[in-house]
Amino acid sequence: MNLSSIFYLILLVTIELLSVSSIKYWADHKNKPLFLYLGLGGYLLVGIIFAYVLYVHADMTIVNAMWQVLNIILVSIVGIIVFKE
Numbered sequence: 001m002n003l004s005s006i007f008y009l010i011l012l013v014t015i016e017l018l019s020v021s022s023i024k025y026w027a028d029h030k031n032k033p034l035f036l037y038l039g040l041g042g043y044l045l046v047g048i049i050f051a052y053v054l055y056v057h058a059d060m061t062i063v064n065a066m067w068q069v070l071n072i073i074l075v076s077i078v079g080i081i082v083f084k085e
Contacts, residue, residue, distance in 0.1 A: 008053045009063060012046055013070045019043050020075055024083060 019042030026035035050067075054060055079085040 002057075005053065005057050005059065005063060008049060008057075009066055009070070012049055012053070012067050013074060015042050015049070016046050016067075016071055017074050017078060019046065021078055021082065024079075028083075 019039045021039075022035040022042065023039035026032060026039065029035070050063075053063055057063065
């Protein structure tokens with residue numbers, strides 16, 4: 001895995017973490033639809049970035065596995081610390 005793949009992996013995890021956090025915040029405060037739109041836009045961006053990574057690097061198994069593992073760990077941490085779940 002080269003340096004640019006690691007950069008895009010970190011970018012994917014960060015954007016997805018912000019997206020899921022935004023949607024969770026919206027779910028807790030339904031009168032703030034901006035957070036729903038931010039979360040949905042973030043997920044759209046994640047799809048575009050992931051497609052680009054596959055197009056340029058074509059190493060789906062490693063990138064996807066690392067992305068999912070990091071995402072599960074970080075979302076769990078944010079859920080426990082920020083949302084008290």
